[in-house]
Amino acid sequence: MKATLDYILHLADNALILGQRNAEWCGHGPVLEQDIAISNISLDLIGQARSFYQYAAERQGNGSTEDTLAYFRNERQFRNILLVEQPKGDWAYTTLRQFFFSAFQQLLFQQLSTQADERIAAIAEKSLKEVNYHVRWSSEWVVRLGDGTEESRRRLEQALDDSWPFVNEMFQPENFEIESAVQVNELQVAWTEKIHACFSDAGMEIPVTTHTRSGGKKGIHSEHLGYILAEMQYLQRSYPGCEW
Amino acid sequence: MSANIDSIYEVLGRVTDPEVPVLTILDLGIVRHVEIQHDQVVITITSTYTGCPAMDMIAAQIRMEMAAAGYASVKIEQSIRPAWTTEWMSEAGKQKLKEYGIAPPDKRFSIPEDGVGCPHCGSNNTRLISEFGSTACKALYQCRDCQEPFDYFKCH
Numbered sequence: 001m002k003a004t005l006d007y008i009l010h011l012a013d014n015a016l017i018l019g020q021r022n023a024e025w026c027g028h029g030p031v032l033e034q035d036i037a038i039s040n041i042s043l044d045l046i047g048q049a050r051s052f053y054q055y056a057a058e059r060q061g062n063g064s065t066e067d068t069l070a071y072f073r074n075e076r077q078f079r080n081i082l083l084v085e086q087p088k089g090d091w092a093y094t095t096l097r098q099f100f101f102s103a104f105q106q107l108l109f110q111q112l113s114t115q116a117d118e119r120i121a122a123i124a125e126k127s128l129k130e131v132n133y134h135v136r137w138s139s140e141w142v143v144r145l146g147d148g149t150e151e152s153r154r155r156l157e158q159a160l161d162d163s164w165p166f167v168n169e170m171f172q173p174e175n176f177e178i179e180s181a182v183q184v185n186e187l188q189v190a191w192t193e194k195i196h197a198c199f200s201d202a203g204m205e206i207p208v209t210t211h212t213r214s215g216g217k218k219g220i221h222s223e224h225l226g227y228i229l230a231e232m233q234y235l236q237r238s239y240p241g242c243e244w
Numbered sequence: 245m246s247a248n249i250d251s252i253y254e255v256l257g258r259v260t261d262p263e264v265p266v267l268t269i270l271d272l273g274i275v276r277h278v279e280i281q282h283d284q285v286v287i288t289i290t291s292t293y294t295g296c297p298a299m300d301m302i303a304a305q306i307r308m309e310m311a312a313a314g315y316a317s318v319k320i321e322q323s324i325r326p327a328w329t330t331e332w333m334s335e336a337g338k339q340k341l342k343e344y345g346i347a348p349p350d351k352r353f354s355i356p357e358d359g360v361g362c363p364h365c366g367s368n369n370t371r372l373i374s375e376f377g378s379t380a381c382k383a384l385y386q387c388r389d390c391q392e393p394f395d396y397f398k399c400h
Contacts, residue, residue: 033373033374033376033384034374036374036376036377036378036384037374037375037376040376040380041376043293043295043296043297043380044293044294044295044380045295046295047291047293047294047295047296048294048295050294050295051294051324118325121325122324122325122327123294123324125325125327126294126324126325126327126328127294129327129400130293130294130380133375133376136355136375137375137376
């Protein structure tokens with residue numbers, strides 16, 4: 001069965017928005033090698049987004065392209081989860097969020113790569129090779145910060161407090177996901193095990209979930225998405241069809 | 245017909261990777277298929293990494309080289325499955341990389357870690373600095389013996 005357009009857009013939007021967020025580090029990373037690393041991850045995510053948007057554009061027709069989907073949709077039309085649109089915060093927040101998201105993508109893409117929609121399967125299979133790097137890199141940072149200095153530890157704990165309410169949304173299926181071959185709620189146990197294994201090395205504990213935030217998949221976003229879109233879409237909105 | 249396909253491959257062998265100019269796109273293994281359909285040449289290529297910014301430039305260079313060789317109608321198609329792997333890189337390509345100062349993909353280091361052979365002095369006494377290097381496909385190393393930094397073309 002072929003994936004729905006909303007589902008393809010959801011996969012694309014998650015990748016694009018986190019890619020755009022991470023790109024804010026370009027030129028501002030703590031050291032040159034890590035600046036390059038986060039920019040590379042950003043590039044991988046934007047590459048994934050392009051592949052998904054190209055597919056979505058073909059399915060939608062009516063002259064839509066990867067660019068019209070990225071640059072000419074409004075907040076309410078974006079299907080990304082709230083986690084990826086949150087501000088980049090400090091290095092602890094960025095790396096912890098990346099770990100949460102990449103660990104999720106890894107499990108999701110492993111399953112998507114064998115599903116019936118061949119195009120989605122092909123993109124997932126290709127992206128998975130890159131995601132494996134993202135998981136390794138980000139989990140190493142979680143361990144380094146958790147098991148580092150008093151300050152790095154404090155910052156990681158703060159990042160955990162700030163990001164944890166958003167993780168649950170990954171596993172709450174929206175209608176377009178229920179029709180998909182992969183049930184996201186079934187990924188939560190394996191995901192939690194991955195987080196737990198990394199946290200054990202970092203000397204961190206998985207917190208008790210007291211409250212959760214969601215709505216992004218329905219198009220109901222936090223205030224932060226509008227700012228990203230304003231910056232990202234400005235040029236094409238001002239000069240439609242502008243090319244380099 | 246087969247002679248034509250051969251001469252098209254000869255043209256493609258002149259197109260190099262803009263980021264690793266010592267490698268041709270044939271060395272890299274990104275040309276997946278060449279076909280002549282009526283008057284049109286259809287060339288199927290695949291990207292190394294999904295976000296590789298060199299791909300658009302490579303497609304443009306293929307068009308230019310093909311036009312220069314007299315092929316008026318060229319269509320470039322992108323395929324993503326099977327996913328590109330460094331297994332498709334030619335042995336000649338690996339040798340050229342090494343001579344250029346980039347350590348070629350080495351199966352013993354499918355996950356980058358200390359010990360990749362230094363392309364400058366040959367020592368294995370090397371350390372991984374970062375799994376992410378100057379381009380998506382490379383990791384950054386330093387040799388503990390000759391002290392030179394170098395790129396490692398990651399297994400993929």
